[in-house]
Amino acid sequence: MTTIPIEYYLVLSAFMFITGVIGVLIRRNAIIVFMCIELMLNSANLSLVTFSSYMGNSIGQVFVFFVMTVAAAEAAIGLAIIIALFRNKMTLNIDEVNIMKW
Amino acid sequence: MENLKTLVDSLYLLKPEIAISCVLVLVIIMDLIMDKNKTFLPYVALTGFIITAFLVVEQYFFKTSITQNLQKLLVIDAVGAFFKLIVILASCLIVYFSLISKEVKEAFDRHGEYYALICGMVIGMFFMISSADLIMIYLSLELVSLSSYVLAGFTKNSLRNSEASLKYFVFGAMSSGIMLFGISIIFGLTGTTNLLAVKSVMAAGGNSLTFLFASILIFAGIGYKISAAPFHFWTPDVYEGAPITITAYLSIASKAAGFALLIRFITLGYVQQIDASGAWQLVAGSIDWKKFFTVISILTMTLGNFAALWQDNIKRMLAYSSIAHAGYLLLGVVVLTNQGLSAVILYFIVYAIMNLGAFLVVMLIANKIGSEEIDDYKGLGYATPFLGVCMAIFLISLTGLPPTAGFIGKLYLFTALIEAKMIPLAVIAIINSVVSLYYYIRVLKHMFLTRPQNEDLVINTSFAEYVIVLVLAVPVILFGIYFTPIVNLAKNSVALFLQ
C-alpha cells in the first residue's frame, strides 16, 4: 500500500484557504461570507492534522479540537449578528450595509 | 503523567484569571435568579474587578521562571502583570462609565450579558497577555474577539450598531483565520506550538522563506487587534458604531492586550538574548522585525493622522486618532530594546488615562445633546465650562503638548528612538504629531470659538460625573508635571522582565 504524499494534503489545504479568502473578499451574501471563513479555518485544520499525523505528534490533533469549538462559537455569533442585522435592515447583502464610510 | 501534577501545582499563578471566571459565572447566575432587579449587577462586576486588581498587583512581584509556568503555556512576569493592571483598571472605569451611559441604560433587560461579556473579554485579555504558546495565543485572541463582536452590537436595535458588529466580525474572523493558517505552517515546520521551542528549532538552522511567511501571517492576527495599518479597516466603523463605553474599552484594553501579545510573541519567539545594554538580539536569519515594524508604524501613524483630518463624527475621529497612537506605540517596539519597552509601558499609562477621559467627555455630551457630530459641539464650551476645559486637557494631552502627560509619553518614545539612532523615524513621528494638532484643536475651536447654536443650552453635570471626570483629568496634568512615579514604574516593570 502506498501512502498519499504529504504535498497532496498541503496543496489541498492551501487551495481551500485561498478559496476561503477570495470568497470573503468577493461574495456579497453574508451567509456565504461566513461559510468562506469556515473554509479558511478548516483548511488550517487540515494542514494541522496532516502535519500531526506525518510527524506522529499529537499536538496538532489537540489543537484541531480547540479550533473546531472556536469555529462553532464563531459561526453561532455570526448567525446571531446576521439575525440582528436582518431585523434592522431586512437584507443579507453586505454591500447594502454601508451607512458608515469615510 | 507528571504533567498533570505540575499543572495543578502551578494553578496559584492563575489566581486573577480564576477570580474573574468566578465573577463571570456569578454575574450570569445573579442575572438568572434576579429577574426584576438588576441594578446591582454592575456592582458585582466592579467588586470582582477590584479583587482581581489586587491579585494582579500581587502577581507583579512573583519571581518565577518560564519552565515552572503551566507547561510553558503561560508566562507570568512583571511586564505581563503591568498590562493586566491596565486592562483591569480600564474595566473598572468602563463599568463605572456604563453606570452613567444613557445608551447602555436603555438596554436595561440585557445588562446581565453585557457585564458577563466584559468579564469574558477580561479573561481572554489576561490569557493573551501571558500566553507563550501558539494554541494559547489563538484561543485567547478568539475569546476576546468573540466577546467584543457581541458587545459592539450590544444596543441591537440601531442599524449603526449591527453594522459595526458585522464588519467587526468579518474582519476579525478573517484575520484570525489567516493567523491560524500561519500557526499551522509553523507547527508543520517545527513540530511544536511552544514559542520557546519554535525559537530553538529556528536557531538550529530551520529558517526559510516559509518561516518568514508564516510569521507575517501570524502578525496579521495581532495587527488586527492593535489596529496596525494594513489591518485597521474595521477600526473607524466599529468605533463609530459601537456604544461609546465599548469603543473606549476596545481602544484601551484590547489594544493593551494586543501590544502585550506582540511583545511576548517577539521576545519569546524571535529574541535570542537581551544583552547588557538592553538591546534585543534577534535569532540569526529570522525575519528582520526592525525593518518590518518601521514600515508598519510609519504607515499606521501617517494613515491614522491624515484620515482623522476629514472626520465629522468625533467618535470616528478618535478612532483614527487611536490608530495613529497605535503607530506611536509601535515606535517603542521598533527599537527592540528594553528602553523601547519601558517607553511603550509609560506611553500606555498615559494613553489609557487620556483616551478614556476623551471618550468619557464625548459620552457625557452625547448623553445630553444626543449627537456625536463635531458640528453640534459649537459653543459647548460655554454651555458646560467644566466638561469643555476637561476635554481641552485630554485633547492637548493626546496631541502631546506640555504640560500634560501626553508630552511625557511622547518624549520618552522619541528619546528611545534617538538613542537607537533612528532619527529619521523620530522626525516622521514628530511631523505626525504636528498634523494631529490640527484635528484635535478643531474640536476645541468648535467648542470655544464659535457661537452656540442654541443660546440657552445648559448642560448640568451630576456629582458622579464630576468625580469620574476629575479622576481622569487630574492625573493627566499631574503626570505631566510630576512624572517620576510613572517613569519608575515603567523602568521597574522592565527590570523584572523575564527571560
Next chain:
Amino acid sequence: MIINYIPILLVIAAAAGFAGLVVYSSTLFGPQSPNKEKLSTYESGMKPVGTTKERVSVKYYLVAMFFIIFDLEVVFVYPWAVQFKKLYNQYGISVFISMLIFLVVLELGYLYVYKKGGFKWD
C-alpha cells in the same frame, strides 16, 4: 477472504427482506382510502415541489446556532471519557470533578438560553 463477508451479506438480506415484507403487508391488509394529501410525497411537512430559492425563516438560524454550540462541546468529553479509567486510577475523583465543572458551566449557558426564551419559536 471474501467468505468472511457472507454474514454481513446475510444481515443485509434479512434487513431488506423484513423491510419489504412489512411494507408489502401493510398495503395488503391495511384499509385503503387515498386522498390528495396522502398521495403527495412526504418531505417532513414541507411542500415537496416549489422554488428552491425560497427564504428560510430567520428564526431557524437561532435554532441552528444553539445546536452548533451545544453539539460541539461534546468534542472535549470524548478524549476525557476514553482516558477516564487510567486517569481515575492515578488521580482519583478530581478527574471527574474537573469535567463536572466544565459541564456545569455549559449547563449554565443552556439554562440562560432557556430562561431568556431562546427556545421559543415566536
